[in-house]
Amino acid sequence: MIQLQNIHKRYGDYVALDDVSLSVAPGELVALLGPSGSGKTTLLRILAGLEAADAGRVLLNGGDVTALSARERQVGFVFQHYALFRHMTVFDNVAFGLTVRPRRQRPGKAEIAERVHHLLAMVQLEGLAGRVPSQLSGGQRQRVALARALAIEPRLLLLDEPFGALDAKVRKDLRRWLRRLHDELGMTGVFVTHDQEEALEVADRVVVMSRGRIEQVGSPAEIYDHPATPFVYQFLGNVNRLDCRLRDGRAEMAGLSLEAPGHGGVGEVTGQAFIRPHDLELLPAEAAEGAAAVVSHVSLRGGMARAELMLAGRILEAELPRPQAEALALRAGAAVRVRPRQARFFLENGWSGAEPAVAPGYLGDGI
Amino acid sequence: MARSTVLPGFPLSLGLSLAFLALVVLLPLAGLFLHAAGLGWAGFFRVAFAPRALAAYGLSFGGALLAALLNAGAGLLVAWVLVRTSFPGRRLLDALVDLPFALPTAVAGIALATLYGPHGLLGAPLLRLGLAVAYTRLGVVAAMTFIGLPFVVRTVQPVLQDLGSEPEEAAASLGAGRLQVAVRVVLPLILPALFTGATLAFARALGEYGAVVFIAGNVPGVSEIAPLLIATRVEQFDIAGATAIATVMLTGAFLLLLAVNMAQLWQRRRREGV
Numbered sequence: 001m002i003q004l005q006n007i008h009k010r011y012g013d014y015v016a017l018d019d020v021s022l023s024v025a026p027g028e029l030v031a032l033l034g035p036s037g038s039g040k041t042t043l044l045r046i047l048a049g050l051e052a053a054d055a056g057r058v059l060l061n062g063g064d065v066t067a068l069s070a071r072e073r074q075v076g077f078v079f080q081h082y083a084l085f086r087h088m089t090v091f092d093n094v095a096f097g098l099t100v101r102p103r104r105q106r107p108g109k110a111e112i113a114e115r116v117h118h119l120l121a122m123v124q125l126e127g128l129a130g131r132v133p134s135q136l137s138g139g140q141r142q143r144v145a146l147a148r149a150l151a152i153e154p155r156l157l158l159l160d161e162p163f164g165a166l167d168a169k170v171r172k173d174l175r176r177w178l179r180r181l182h183d184e185l186g187m188t189g190v191f192v193t194h195d196q197e198e199a200l201e202v203a204d205r206v207v208v209m210s211r212g213r214i215e216q217v218g219s220p221a222e223i224y225d226h227p228a229t230p231f232v233y234q235f236l237g238n239v240n241r242l243d244c245r246l247r248d249g250r251a252e253m254a255g256l257s258l259e260a261p262g263h264g265g266v267g268e269v270t271g272q273a274f275i276r277p278h279d280l281e282l283l284p285a286e287a288a289e290g291a292a293a294v295v296s297h298v299s300l301r302g303g304m305a306r307a308e309l310m311l312a313g314r315i316l317e318a319e320l321p322r323p324q325a326e327a328l329a330l331r332a333g334a335a336v337r338v339r340p341r342q343a344r345f346f347l348e349n350g351w352s353g354a355e356p357a358v359a360p361g362y363l364g365d366g367i
Numbered sequence: 368m369a370r371s372t373v374l375p376g377f378p379l380s381l382g383l384s385l386a387f388l389a390l391v392v393l394l395p396l397a398g399l400f401l402h403a404a405g406l407g408w409a410g411f412f413r414v415a416f417a418p419r420a421l422a423a424y425g426l427s428f429g430g431a432l433l434a435a436l437l438n439a440g441a442g443l444l445v446a447w448v449l450v451r452t453s454f455p456g457r458r459l460l461d462a463l464v465d466l467p468f469a470l471p472t473a474v475a476g477i478a479l480a481t482l483y484g485p486h487g488l489l490g491a492p493l494l495r496l497g498l499a500v501a502y503t504r505l506g507v508v509a510a511m512t513f514i515g516l517p518f519v520v521r522t523v524q525p526v527l528q529d530l531g532s533e534p535e536e537a538a539a540s541l542g543a544g545r546l547q548v549a550v551r552v553v554l555p556l557i558l559p560a561l562f563t564g565a566t567l568a569f570a571r572a573l574g575e576y577g578a579v580v581f582i583a584g585n586v587p588g589v590s591e592i593a594p595l596l597i598a599t600r601v602e603q604f605d606i607a608g609a610t611a612i613a614t615v616m617l618t619g620a621f622l623l624l625l626a627v628n629m630a631q632l633w634q635r636r637r638r639e640g641v
Contacts, residue, residue, distance in 0.1 A: 048540055049540075050536050050539075050540065069539070070536065070539045070540045071539045071540070071542055071543065071544065073540075074542070075540065076540070077536075077537065077540040079533050079536075079537060081533065083533035083534050083536070083537040084537075085534060085537075085538075085552055085556075086556070087555045087556055096538070096541055096543070096551075097541035097542055097543075100538075100541065100542055100543040100544070100547045100551070101542060148537075148541065149540075149541075151541075152541055152542055
């Protein structure tokens with residue numbers, strides 16, 4: 001069990017973390033997700049003891065480790081650029097954490113060798129024990145860094161942008177592999193990423209951060225389907241954002257109109273509507289419903305087609321299955337009609353309805 | 368069959384650099400050997416290996432070696448502090464490091480002689496403790512250390528900067544203590560730079576004249592350095608004698624620097640050949 005309580009951190013005038021609290025259950029794999037400058041890496045470094053918080057406490061398995069140094073915390077840390085010891089072989093890199101132990105706690109030479117080879121087998125690098133880091137590929141270096149961190153049998157594994165420096169293919173393999181490894185070892189882990197796809201695919205729970213604060217914590221499905229704030233909506237996946245006006249349970253935006261059932265009897269309010277691309281329905285130009293729009297660009301991605309539309313001077317993005325796109329004869333310059341299936345509203349006077357409330361005046365922050 | 372390479376003008380650049388080296392370094396040195404040869408073998412040995420000359424070589428080479436070792440330790444520490452820590456006045460300290468480079472060596476010599484003299488700020492208390500610095504061999508080493516420090520700091524500093532703090536942080540998170548981080552992680556990574564810096568400091572200390580003679584006392588056979596012996600001969604218009612001593616110094620220095628270079632090459636080969 002890890003607990004971060006009311007962590008504050010500032011660098012000069014810059015507030016990196018502003019009253020952040022978070023707890024992670026044993027065996028859980030948590031992603032800290034946010035844009036650069038959101039404070040996610042600072043939070044990870046504070047957990048590891050590489051950085052000291054200005055205020056707040058860090059608890060590890062119930063014990064207060066706030067005052068302990070990185071050396072004493074027994075936390076495995078995998079650096080973004082691996083930070084391998086380039087003058088040592090792969091074997092010596094992995095063995096390092098064991099060989100620096102005080103003599104009485106240090107395992108014997110044979111035992112160290114056995115454990116290193118076991119770890120190297122686990123990260124699928126058995127044959128490379130004698131190489132130096134400069135002779136390895138990026139993915140291999142990453143796995144050496146992981147084996148090195150696991151060698152000290154850490155109470156907690158921390159990874160800073162673990163796949164950030166790798167190319168797309170290796171990245172995908174490696175994150176599936178990390179997920180499997182985590183499931184086998186059952187170790188508590190926290191990793192930092194700015195890639196929402198990575199966070200949603202790998203983590204049990206996602207912590208979305210922005211400007212030194214936590215925006216939302218939840219399972220990947222919760223975060224994606226029920227974003228709590230406009231920031232989270234914007235940050236996770238593509239979304240169309242439109243100014244809207246609500247009156248008597250109906251929303252009007254850029255010529256589009258939509259039922260807003262939770263908003264009956266609120267009077268007239270303005271706000272913003274968020275519509276996912278796959279929630280924009282495209283209809284033939286001669287249809288009676290929807291608003292008229294012009295296709296400006298079509299791109300294909302697997303079984304899906306992505307269309308860029310001009311609607312009353314705004315650019316919207318729509319996503320639809322390819323057979324549907326072909327039936328509509330979608331191409332640049334074509335006229336279509338567009339109708340939203342559903343939207344999520346963040347209103348200036350606060351949120352009312354089934355979804356969690358958004359504080360008044362929140363709108364516009366961080367977007 | 369022309370070999371193609373992306374690096375331009377290889378024959379021209381090689382030719383130019385060789386010509387420059389010959390003109391600036393080799394030619395004057397050849398003249399030196401030529402002059403010394405005028406003495407004949409017997410005369411050369413008599414002058415170059417006289418007891419007074421032998422003592423001077425010992426002091427010059429030994430003192431320079433000691434100063435280089437001192438600077439390797441102190442310079443490494445200064446470089447680490449300048450790169451890894453931040454404190455008010457860090458930039459000022461950084462600029463101060465270059466002073467021994469910029470100062471006319473005679474100024475440095477006079478300053479050191481005053482500081483370490485019998486009535487000096489440091490010399491007086493040290494003398495009371497029974498440690499005479501000025502006008503002894505100790506003074507020679509002190510002056511040599513002073514002028515050599517920037518070489519070590521300025522060669523190690525960029526390497527340390529380039530290395531970043533991540534390897535040190537990684538080692539700490541793996542449970543290594545400060546000494547273990549220094550000895551097992553930082554030192555091996557900057558050893559080539561440290562070696563180069565110490566070699567430069569050694570070479571500079573070996574040839575230094577101005578900073579040393581004011582504080583050395585120049586007692587023949589005790590605190591007299593080889594460059595002074597050469598200067599004395601020149602003042603007595605004994606050019607051949609001066610060149611004889613210079614030839615021994617030059618050969619010694621060349622062999623030492625060559626050995627250091629070979630050692631570095633061997634170390635690099637060993638590391639890469641793992």
